[in-house]
Amino acid sequence: MSESTLVPPPPAFAASAHVSSRAAYEALYRRSVEDPAGFWAEQAARLAWHRPFDAVCDADARPGEIAWFHGGRLNVSYNCVDRHAAVTPDRPAILWARNEPGEYETITFRELQERVGRFANVLRAHGVRKGDRVCIYLPMIPEIAYAMLACARIGAVHSVVFAGFSADALRERILDADCAVVITADEGLRGPKRVPLKSVVDEAVANLDGVRSVLVARRTGADINMKPGRDRWLADELARQRATCPIEWVDSEDPLFVLYTSGSTGKPKGVLHTTGGYLVYAATTHHYVFDARPGDIHFCAADAGWITGHSYILYGPLANGVTTVMFESIPTYPDAGRYWQVVDDLRATIVYTAPTALRALLREGDEPVRKYRRDSIRVLGSVGEPINPDVWRWYHDVVGDGRCPVVDTWWQTETGGILIAPLPGAIACKPGSATLPFFGVVPVLVDDDGKVVEGNDVAGNLCLAGSWPGQARTIYGDHARFLANYFARFPGYYFTGDGCRRDADGYYWITGRVDDVLNVAGHRLGTAEIESALIGHGAVVEAAVVGFPHPLKGQGICAYVITRPEFDAWNREELAGALKEQVRKAISPIATPDRILLVRGLPKTRSGKIMRRILRRIAAGDFDPAGFGDTSTLAEPAVVDDIVALARG
Numbered sequence: 038m039s040e041s042t043l044v045p046p047p048p049a050f051a052a053s054a055h056v057s058s059r060a061a062y063e064a065l066y067r068r069s070v071e072d073p074a075g076f077w078a079e080q081a082a083r084l085a086w087h088r089p090f091d092a093v094c095d096a097d098a099r100p101g102e103i104a105w106f107h108g109g110r111l112n113v114s115y116n117c118v119d120r121h122a123a124v125t126p127d128r129p130a131i132l133w134a135r136n137e138p139g140e141y142e143t144i145t146f147r148e149l150q151e152r153v154g155r156f157a158n159v160l161r162a163h164g165v166r167k168g169d170r171v172c173i174y175l176p177m178i179p180e181i182a183y184a185m186l187a188c189a190r191i192g193a194v195h196s197v198v199f200a201g202f203s204a205d206a207l208r209e210r211i212l213d214a215d216c217a218v219v220i221t222a223d224e225g226l227r228g229p230k231r232v233p234l235k236s237v238v239d240e241a242v243a244n245l246d247g248v249r250s251v252l253v254a255r256r257t258g259a260d261i262n263m264k265p266g267r268d269r270w271l272a273d274e275l276a277r278q279r280a281t282c283p284i285e286w287v288d289s290e291d292p293l294f295v296l297y298t299s300g301s302t303g304k305p306k307g308v309l310h311t312t313g314g315y316l317v318y319a320a321t322t323h324h325y326v327f328d329a330r331p332g333d334i335h336f337c338a339a340d341a342g343w344i345t346g347h348s349y350i351l352y353g354p355l356a357n358g359v360t361t362v363m364f365e366s367i368p369t370y371p372d373a374g375r376y377w378q379v380v381d382d383l384r385a386t387i388v389y390t391a392p393t394a395l396r397a398l399l400r401e402g403d404e405p406v407r408k409y410r411r412d413s414i415r416v417l418g419s420v421g422e423p424i425n426p427d428v429w430r431w432y433h434d435v436v437g438d439g440r441c442p443v444v445d446t447w448w449q450t451e452t453g454g455i456l457i458a459p460l461p462g463a464i465a466c467k468p469g470s471a472t473l474p475f476f477g478v479v480p481v482l483v484d485d486d487g488k489v490v491e492g493n494d495v496a497g498n499l500c501l502a503g504s505w506p507g508q509a510r511t512i513y514g515d516h517a518r519f520l521a522n523y524f525a526r527f528p529g530y531y532f533t534g535d536g537c538r539r540d541a542d543g544y545y546w547i548t549g550r551v552d553d554v555l556n557v558a559g560h561r562l563g564t565a566e567i568e569s570a571l572i573g574h575g576a577v578v579e580a581a582v583v584g585f586p587h588p589l590k591g592q593g594i595c596a597y598v599i600t601r602p603e604f605d606a607w608n609r610e611e612l613a614g615a616l617k618e619q620v621r622k623a624i625s626p627i628a629t630p631d632r633i634l635l636v637r638g639l640p641k642t643r644s645g646k647i648m649r650r651i652l653r654r655i656a657a658g659d660f661d662p663a664g665f666g667d668t669s670t671l672a673e674p675a676v677v678d679d680i681v682a683l684a685r686g
C-alpha cells in the first residue's frame with residue numbers, strides 16, 4: 038500500500054457527519070489549540086455539572102501537576118445514568134450479548150439506575166466511603182458496569198483488574214491500591230472455557246486482613262468456597278437494599294478510577310484518572326471519533342478490564358446517552374462469524390475492535406462475515422496496535438462493504454481517551470496511519486537527544502505538548518514515578534513511549550514502543566515484568582525477554598533464560614514448560630512466552646548491560662551478524678554465536 042493512497046470518507050456518510058470536511062476539522066482543530074479554555078469549556082457542556090467549574094485548565098504551571106475544570110462538582114453516575122433515565126427511561130443503556138450465541142439481555146436506563154443505586158447501597162453497607170478503593174475482578178457481565186457506576190455514585194475509586202490476571206497479579210494490585218472490598222463472580226465464561234474467578238480471588242486474598250468483604254456474583258452456579266464473615270453472594274446483598282441511592286457530588290479532580298498497566302519496570306503502574314476531565318474527554322472523543330448520536334448501538338468488543346472498555350464501553354457512550362453493547366464471549370466462539378452475528382442481531386451501528394482479532398478473523402475468509410447483515414454499521418474502529426494495511430482494507434471492503442469509514446484510533450491507558458484518529462466524515466484515511474490529532478491534542482516528535490523534529494516526512498519519539506482533559510493525573514501512591522516515567526525523558530513534554538513518523542502530508546504513523554514494553558495481541562506487557570516472573574522460578578538465574586514480529590499477535594514473546602547448573606539434567610522441554618507455567622501463574626496466560634531459549638550466557642556489554650537489540654534480531658530470525666550493529670563493546674562475543682546456534686536449532 039503506497040502512502041499516497043487516500044481513502045476519502047464515503048460521501049453519503051460525510052454529508053450528515055458531525056464534522057463533514059477537512060476544512061471543518063481544521064477550523065475546529067485550530068480553535069481547540071489556540072483557545073483551549075474556550076473549546077473545552079464548550080465541550081464540558083456535554084455534562085451536567087452540580088456546580089460550575091472556576092477554571093478550565095491549570096496544567097501549565099508545573100509539569101505533571103494537571104487539573105481540569107477546577108472547582109466544578111459533578112457525578113459520573115448521575116451523568117451516565119440518572120439524567121438519561123429521566124428523559125429516555127426505556128432506551129436500552131446496555132445490550133448484553135451473553136457467551137452463548139443468540140442470548141441477549143436488555144438493560145434500560147431506568148433499570149440501570151435502579152441496579153446501580155442498589156449496588157451503591159450494598160457498597161455503603163460494606164463500609165465503602167468516598168475515596169475508598171474497590172477492586173473489581175469480574176467477567177463481562179452487566180454487574181461489572183453496575184459495580185463501576187456504583188463506585189462512581191458514592192465517590193469511591195474503582196480498580197478493575199482484567200479477569201484473566203492470575204492470583205499473584207490480582208493480589209499485588211489489591212495490595213497496591215489498598216482495597217478493602219473485592220467484587221467477583223463464581224466463574225467467568227469465555228467461549229468454551231470456564232474461568233474459576235472466585236478460587237483465584239480466594240488465593241489472591243488469602244491472609245490479606247485488609248480485605249473485609251468479597252462480593253460474589255453468580256454467573257455459572259458453580260460450586261465455590263464461601264468464607265464466612267468475608268464472602269457474600271451479591272444477589273442476597275442487593276435484595277437487602279433499596280434501589281435509590283443519593284448521589285455523592287465530587288470535585289472535578291477527585292479520583293474516579295485506578296487502572297493498572299505495564300511499564301518498563303517489574304511493578305505495574307496504577308494509572309489514576311479523575312472525574313471531570315476524564316468524563317468530558319471520553320464523551321467528546323466518543324461523540325466526534327465515532328460520529329455518535331442518539332439511537333446508535335455502540336459495539337466495542339473490548340473487555341471492561343482495559344481502558345478501552347472503561348472509556349468506550351462504559352463511560353463515553355453512556356455519558357452521551359448511547360446504547361452500549363457488552364460482549365461476554367470471544368470473536369471465534371462458536372465460529373469466526375460471532376461479531377457479525379451480534380451486529381446483525383442487535384443492529385449495531387458502531388463496531389470497535391482490535392487488529393489482533395481482525396487478523397484472526399480475516400484468516401477464516403469472507404464467508405463468516407457475508408453470512409450476516411451488516412447494513413446497520415456506520416463506523417468501524419480499530420484500537421490497540423498498528424493495523425496492517427491489508428487488514429484495514431479487509432475491514433473496510435468486506436466488513437463495511439466499502440460503505441463505512443474506518444477509524445484507526447491511537448491512545449493509551451494514560452491518555453484516558455483517543456488522541457490521534459481520523460474524524461470519520463472529515464479525514465481521508467491512509468490504511469495503517471492513525472492520521473491526525475484530535476481536538477486540543479498537540480503531538481510533537483522529539484529525537485533521542487531531546488531536539489524537537491519539525492516539519493513533515495520525519496520520525497521521532499512521540500510526545501505531547503500541553504495537556505488534554507483525559508490525561509492521567511498520577512500513578513497511584515507514587516507521583517515521583519509518574520513524573521519520572523512521563524515527564525523526565527523529554528522535559529516540557531509528556532512522553533508516550535511510542536515511536537512515530539509524520540509523513541509528507543502530516544499524517545502520523547505509530548511505529549511501536551521504543552521502551553521495554555510489548556504489545557502482544559493488543560495486551561500491554563512489560564519485558565521486566567515477565568523477566569521477574571521467570572526469576573521467581575527456582576531454576577532461573579537470569580532472564581531477558583524481547584518481542585518479535587508475530588503474524589497474529591502483532592508481537593510474540595521470546596525469553597532467553599539462564600538456568601542453574603543443578604537443572605542441567607532436566608529435560609529441556611519440560612523445563613521450558615515449567616517456566617511458561619511460572620509466567621502464567623505470576624501474571625496471566627496472556628504473558629506466556631511463545632519461545633523459551635535456555636542459554637548459557639546473555640550478550641552483555643563490558644559494563645554489564647544486556648544488548649537487547651541483538652536478542653531482538655535473533656528472536657526475529659535474523660541471524661546475520663551484520664544486523665547486530667556495533668558489537669565491539671560485547672564482553673564475550675562467543676555468547677552470541679552460542680545463542681544463534683541454539684536459536685537456529
Ligand code: WT7
Pocket residue numbers: 298344345419420421422423424445446447448449450451471533534535547549550556559560561
Ligand atoms: C499502547 C497503549 C488505547 C487503548 C488500548 C491500548 C499501542 C494503541 C494504537 C494504534 C498503533 C497503538 C501503542 C500505545 N497502540 N493504539 N491505533 N496504532 N499503536 O492501551 O494498553 O495502554 O497500550 O498501545 O503502543 O502506546 P494500552
